[in-house]
Amino acid sequence: MPAAALGMLVGAAVFGWMPEKAVKGCVGGIAVLFALDRIFGLRARLKLSGPPGKGAGLFWGEVSGFTSTIAHAGSPPLLVYLLNRGLAKDTFVATTVIYFTAVNAVKIVPYAALGLFTWESLKMSLFLAPVAPVGVWIGLKALKRIPERAFFVFATAMLGLSGVKLLWDAFA
Numbered sequence: 001m002p003a004a005a006l007g008m009l010v011g012a013a014v015f016g017w018m019p020e021k022a023v024k025g026c027v028g029g030i031a032v033l034f035a036l037d038r039i040f041g042l043r044a045r046l047k048l049s050g051p052p053g054k055g056a057g058l059f060w061g062e063v064s065g066f067t068s069t070i071a072h073a074g075s076p077p078l079l080v081y082l083l084n085r086g087l088a089k090d091t092f093v094a095t096t097v098i099y100f101t102a103v104n105a106v107k108i109v110p111y112a113a114l115g116l117f118t119w120e121s122l123k124m125s126l127f128l129a130p131v132a133p134v135g136v137w138i139g140l141k142a143l144k145r146i147p148e149r150a151f152f153v154f155a156t157a158m159l160g161l162s163g164v165k166l167l168w169d170a171f172a
Contacts, residue, residue: 003058004074004103007065012110015070023071025170031076031163038083038156052084068103069110073166075100079159089151093143 060081068074078099082092111117
């Protein structure tokens with residue numbers, strides 16, 4: 001979280017200066033390459049296996065905080081780190097929920113300072129808020145039913161697809 005906070009601070013400082021498409025392109029490329037690595041095992045073939053250390057956590061946390069602030073694309077960098085940790089699916093999901101709850105709460109301050117909240121966006125948030133608990137309930141039910149291996153195959157596929165979408169946004 002401290003690294004993510006630093007990334008958010010840097011993101012807020014350069015907000016509007018750094019093109020969003022450039023950030024999306026970089027994050028999309030990282031996400032696609034990482035998903036391909038997980039599918040084809042390139043790191044293992046190069047003898048680069050093993051869980052990432054503290055330095056990797058700090059790096060990916062900062063990148064995630066930065067890209068979350070600039071382009072709402074904090075998930076791919078976080079997943080690059082977490083998917084290599086060998087976490088159980090429950091721990092993996094809980095970690096991402098806690099992480100993004102904290103990140104999004106902290107982003108309220110710079111977003112407010114940058115004038116990014118409008119009456120229209122607040123009305124939409126209030127309109128959609130009652131549906132959020134339903135989504136959480138469905139997600140928890142699905143998490144209990146999905147086997148561990150299938151869950152992480154799906155997570156890797158979604159990471160790759162989100163990377164493709166970010167690349168599309170960057171170059172479209």
